[in-house]
Amino acid sequence: MEIKRLGAALGAEVSGVDLTSELTDADITGIRQALLDHLVIVIRDQKLTPGDLVRFGGHLGTLTEHPVFPHLAGYPPIVEIRNYGKAQSVNEHWHTDVSFAAEPPSLTMLYAVQMPGVGGDTQFANQYLPFEHLSEAMQEMLRRLQAVHTGAGTARLAGKDASEAPSSVHPVVRTHPETGRRALYVCRAFCQSLAGMTTRESAPLLKWLFDESSRYEYTWRHQWRTHDLVIWDNRCTLHYAIHDHGDAPRLLHRCTVAGDAPR
Numbered sequence: 001m002e003i004k005r006l007g008a009a010l011g012a013e014v015s016g017v018d019l020t021s022e023l024t025d026a027d028i029t030g031i032r033q034a035l036l037d038h039l040v041i042v043i044r045d046q047k048l049t050p051g052d053l054v055r056f057g058g059h060l061g062t063l064t065e066h067p068v069f070p071h072l073a074g075y076p077p078i079v080e081i082r083n084y085g086k087a088q089s090v091n092e093h094w095h096t097d098v099s100f101a102a103e104p105p106s107l108t109m110l111y112a113v114q115m116p117g118v119g120g121d122t123q124f125a126n127q128y129l130p131f132e133h134l135s136e137a138m139q140e141m142l143r144r145l146q147a148v149h150t151g152a153g154t155a156r157l158a159g160k161d162a163s164e165a166p167s168s169v170h171p172v173v174r175t176h177p178e179t180g181r182r183a184l185y186v187c188r189a190f191c192q193s194l195a196g197m198t199t200r201e202s203a204p205l206l207k208w209l210f211d212e213s214s215r216y217e218y219t220w221r222h223q224w225r226t227h228d229l230v231i232w233d234n235r236c237t238l239h240y241a242i243h244d245h246g247d248a249p250r251l252l253h254r255c256t257v258a259g260d261a262p263r
Contacts, residue, residue: 001014001015001016001027001030001031002015003015003030003034003037003041005038006042006220006222007124007219007220008217008220009125009217009218009219010039010040010124010125010126010218010219011038011039011040011042011124011220011222012034012037012038012040012042013041013042013043013044014030014031014034014041014042014043015043015044017030017031018046019043019046019052019056019229020046020047020048020052028059028060031043031231032060035107035231035233036178036233039126039232039236039237040124040222040231040232040233041230041231041232042222042228042229042230043228043229043231044227044228045227046111046227047227048111048229048253050072050074050075050078050253051075053078053229053253053255054077054078057077057109060107060109060231060257061107061257061258062258063077063255063256063257063258064077064105064256064257064258066079066256067098067101067151067166068151068154068160068165069154072253077255077256078253078254078255079253079254079255080251080253080254081110081250081251081253081254082249082250083116083120083245083248083249083250083251085247086243086246089241089243091239091240092240092241092242093187093188093189093240094125094187094188094210094213094214094240095187095188095189095190095238095239095240096127096185096187096234096235096237096238097234097256098234098256099149099168099170099185099187099191099234100149100150100151100154100165100166100167100168100190101151101166101168102166102168102261103259103260103261104170104234104259104262105234105256105258105259106233106234106235106257106258106259106260107232107234107256107259108231108232108234108254108255108256108257109229109230109231109254109256109257110122110229110231110252110253110254111227111228111229111252111253111254112224112225112226112227112228112230112251112252113253114251115224115225115226116245116248116249116250117248118245119242119244119245119246119248120224120241120243120244120245120248120250121222121224121242121244122221122222122224122230122239122240122241122242123219123220123221123222123239123240124219124220124221124222124232124237124238124239125213125214125215125218125219125238125239125240126218126219126237127183127184127185127213127236127237127238128181128183128236129217130184130213130215131173131182131183131184132181132182139173139182142172142173142209143171143172143173145171145173145194145195146169146171146194146195146196147169147170147172147185147186147191147192147193147195147202147206148167148169148191148192148194148195149168149170149192150165150166150192151165151166151167151190152167153189153190154189154190169195170185170261170262171263172184172185172194172209174262174263175263176233176235176236177235177260177263179236181236183236184209184212184213185235185262186206186209186210186213187210187213188210191206191210194206234256235259235262
């Protein structure tokens with residue numbers, strides 16, 4: 001197994017591993033460590049069936065079902081992500097997956113079944129760095145705050161009743177359970193307000209945090225190829241799916257690994 005950095009802030013390519021074969025304990029340990037070190041990893045040229053994806057994902061933890069979107073027939077952990085046009089793009093915003101759940105997923109796996117000839121990239125943002133670059137006074141203040149995350153917008157996009165969408169309150173700064181590093185844990189897509197404050201009171205600070213969390217120097221952009229598998233750590237990253245490919249076909253299979261309550 002070889003690991004090559006792809007971005008200054010985050011991102012690495014893992015090569016020398018075939019995910020359709022029997023993986024050794026050393027393989028799994030290496031992949032896990034690469035995720036902790038680089039936050040996002042790319043494993044290219046993997047011709048994975050849905051069964052292969054589920055089987056590999058099981059090595060990383062317990063796979064979960066999406067609380068809103070339907071799953072691929074016969075494979076409950078897999079959600080199909082298709083291009084239905086820009087007007088129905090559901091991921092064109094900075095977010096961490098399903099943060100409105102009480103225990104959001106720890107990892108996301110996204111496998112490229114079919115990609116457009118050009119476009120359809122995904123941006124990622126390291127959330128350790130914006131927190132670590134803040135003043136001590138700001139860090140201390142943020143560590144006392146919590147934010148309300150809601151899935152109402154996701155439910156509406158899926159054609160479901162937004163009033164029944166889940167919501168949760170999580171710390172604005174979470175501590176990674178494996179690395180011990182602190183990261184911002186807010187996003188434009190799901191953060192409704194700061195806990196105990198009105199939406200109006202929350203808006204200025206949240207907007208500032210959203211802007212800080214996605215500064216260019218904290219990001220890296222992945223240019224997809226068919227048969228790429230990209231895995232990222234939801235506990236310390238944000239991502240943004242860029243819809244610049246018109247009606248060109250784009251199909252990905254998505255799985256998530258169970259996580260714990262942010263602390």
